[in-house]
Each structure stands twice: as C-alpha cells, then as structure tokens.
Amino acid sequence: MKRSAKILTLAVALFAGFGASAAHAEGFKTGVDLVSSYVWRGTELGDSPAIQPTLTYTFENGVAIGGWGSYAIKDTAGARYKEVDLSLTVPAGPFSISVIDYYIPTGARTKAFTYSKTNGADTVEADLAYTAGDLSLLAAYNFAGFDPNDSHAVYGEASYKFYAGKDGFSAKAVAGVGSKYFYGGVGGTEKKLALVNTGISVSKDRYTASYIYNPISEQASLVFMASF
Numbered sequence: 001m002k003r004s005a006k007i008l009t010l011a012v013a014l015f016a017g018f019g020a021s022a023a024h025a026e027g028f029k030t031g032v033d034l035v036s037s038y039v040w041r042g043t044e045l046g047d048s049p050a051i052q053p054t055l056t057y058t059f060e061n062g063v064a065i066g067g068w069g070s071y072a073i074k075d076t077a078g079a080r081y082k083e084v085d086l087s088l089t090v091p092a093g094p095f096s097i098s099v100i101d102y103y104i105p106t107g108a109r110t111k112a113f114t115y116s117k118t119n120g121a122d123t124v125e126a127d128l129a130y131t132a133g134d135l136s137l138l139a140a141y142n143f144a145g146f147d148p149n150d151s152h153a154v155y156g157e158a159s160y161k162f163y164a165g166k167d168g169f170s171a172k173a174v175a176g177v178g179s180k181y182f183y184g185g186v187g188g189t190e191k192k193l194a195l196v197n198t199g200i201s202v203s204k205d206r207y208t209a210s211y212i213y214n215p216i217s218e219q220a221s222l223v224f225m226a227s228f
Contacts, residue, residue, distance in 0.1 A: 024062040030055050036224040038070050038081065041155060041176055041183055042197030042214035044221055046081030048072035062091040084112070098127040101145075109146070120146040134161035134172075142182075151191055153182035171202045184216030 033052040038045045050073060056066035065088055072081040082105055089098040102123045103112050114120040123145035130137040140155040147153075155178035163171035176197030178184075183196040199212035206227045213220045 024058055024060055026058060026060045028055070028057050032228050034226045034228075037221060038072070039210075039212050039221045039223050041157070041178060042199075042212060043183060043217065044219065045070070045083070046072040047076045048074045048081065050081070064089045079106075094130055094132055096127075096129045098129070100125045100127065115145040117145070117147045117150060122146065135159075149181070151179065151181065153179040154193070155179070155183060155196075157197065167204075169202060169204045171200060174199050174201065180216060184214065 031054045033054075035050050035052060037048065038050045038052070050070050052068065052070045054066065054068050056064055058064045066086070068085045068087070070081070070083045074080070084103045086101045086103075087098055089096050101113075102125065103121055104123075105112075105121050109119055109121040111121055113122060115122050115124070123142055125140050125142050127141075128139045136159045138155075138157040142153045155176060157174065157176035159172050159174040161170060161172040163169065174197065175195065176183075177193050178196045180192045180194040180196070184194055195215050196217075197212065197214060199210055201208055201210040203209075208225045208227070210223045210225070211220070212223065
C-alpha cells in the first residue's frame with residue numbers, strides 16, 4: 001500500500017488549500033438508508049433488501065472522512081452480502097477528489113485492510129467528481145488492492161436533474177460507462193468500455209425510487225430507498 005499512501009498524501013497536499021477557501025459546517029453526521037435491493041453502478045449486489053449506515057466527519061475546510069456500509073437482510077446463495085467502505089474527500093471548488101477503500105469480505109477473503117491482488121478483501125479507488133448546477137460528473141479508477149486480472153477497472157458517470165417541481169418531487173437521469181468485464185457482469189479480462197448503467201431516479205423528501213438498466217448484463221431493477 002505504499003503507492004496508495006503516496007497518492008492519498010499528494011491529493012491532500014494539493015487540494016486542501018482549495019477546500020479552505022470556503023467555510024463548511026464542521027462536525028459529525030450520521031444517517032442510514034433502507035433499500036429494497038443494493039444496485040451499484042448498474043449491477044445488483046446481493047438479492048436482498050439492505051441496511052446502509054453512514055458516518056462522516058467534515059472539517060471546516062470541507063475535507064471529509066467517512067465510513068459507509070451495506071448489510072443484506074437475507075442470505076443469497078448461502079451468503080449474506082456485506083460491504084464496509086472508508087473514504088477521504090477533498091473539495092477543490094466545483095471539483096472534489098476522493099480515495100475510497102472498498103472492503104468486501106467474500107469466501108476466504110475476510111481480513112480487512114488486505115490489499116493483495118489475488119486474495120485481498122479490499123480494493124482502492126480514486127474518484128474525481130464535478131458539479132455545476134444540475135449536472136454532475138464522476139470519473140473513477142481502481143488503482144490498488146484486489147484485482148486478480150490486473151485490469152484496473154475504470155468508470156465514468158454523468159447525471160442531470162431535469163425536473164424540480166413545486167410538488168416537491170425531483171428527477172434525474174443517469175448514464176454510466178465502465179470496464180465491460182467489471183461492471184457488465186461478463187467476467188474475463190476485457191478492458192473495453194461499455195454503457196453499463198442507465199436509469200432515472202425520482203425523489204421526494206427522504207424517499208427515492210430508481211429504475212436502473214444495465215445494457216451489457218441486460219438486467220433491470222426498480223429500487224426504493226428511504227433515508228433517515
């Protein structure tokens with residue numbers, strides 16, 4: 001993880017100054033989402049409703065350290081999906097840079113903070129996000145940790161809020177392109193990019209309903225989420 005630590009340190013050093021230009025509400029924030037199923041970037045992870053808690057601490061300069069988890073309520077094929085992510089996010093004007101550690105224990109790979117390409121339980125990703133008005137863009141790259149094919153998956157996403165009515169509802173459209181083998185559910189080592197995530201989300205208050213379709217796996221999901 002020496003390489004990961006160097007990248008993380010460089011990100012903080014370069015962009016912490018930008019985050020300091022605007023004041024943010026400093027302190028802890030907690031929350032929890034209840035979802036009918038966990039669908040991530042076009043792929044359903046565990047055929048079960050899930051509980052997804054969040055814990056974040058934000059500094060005055062906007063730098064945030066957070067933890068997020070997903071815990072399936074029921075077993076799928078004899079196993080219950082679990083995920084625990086740690087993140088560091090540094091703002092830079094309309095941009096933000098994040099480093100995320102995805103811990104997903106599976107089979108014999110159960111030890112946290114293990115970054116072997118062949119039998120580790122953690123994968124590390126670098127994200128660059130941009131927001132301007134109703135438009136949001138995301139670019140993500142897996143650069144360390146579990147990656148048995150040494151393929152370093154990439155993902156890019158655009159979302160646009162096209163409706164914000166007086167009735168309290170808002171709606172956005174999402175389209176994501178990613179490494180076909182990783183996000184398309186096809187396996188193998190193919191690094192080719194493909195459209196893997198499309199959908200529309202409609203929200204009101206703490207409730208969101210999302211229709212999601214993955215053109216590569218040809219799977220569709222309708223997900224309901226309640227946030228508290």
